[in-house]
Amino acid sequence: MADIKNIFDIAGRSMAAQMVRLNTVASNIANANTRAGSAEETFRPLRPVFRTAFEGGLKNAERATVDVKEIISLDREPQRVHEPGHPMADEEGFVYLPPVDMNEELVDMLEASRQYQNNLEVLTTMRTLMLRTVDMGKS
Secondary structure (H helix, E strand, C coil), X not given: CCCCCCHHHHHHHHHHHHHHHXXXXXXXXXXXXXXXCCCCCCCCCEEEEXXXXXXXXXCCCCCEEXXXXXXXXXXXXXXXXXXXXXXXXXXXXXXXXXXXXXXXXXXXXXXXHHHHHHHHHHHHHHHHHHHHHHHHHHC
């Protein structure tokens, strides 16, 4: 793990984690209506798993941020739809749709976007405060 040196590292890594979250939501939404010929081939929604990254280990941590540990596929059953004319239909005429809940995806997208914006606001405030401090030194 790279060192967490300052607030810019903390906010930057948090923003990177939220960007991964937004990308998984985008992937889920993009694949929400894809069809497959079997349940095993069906797209499964993705979710990032976060972990807290402590500077210097848990006991000696002065600063902490978040990292993406892994991206997992959710173990949900696909929706079975009868479409006998579809080229991917099985011998019984069924195709399989991904178990993507669009409402859940949109809520997750809004939450990730807000978290990203909050971290961006932290960086903007820190930059403004640093510039004011430099200006005070010039007087």
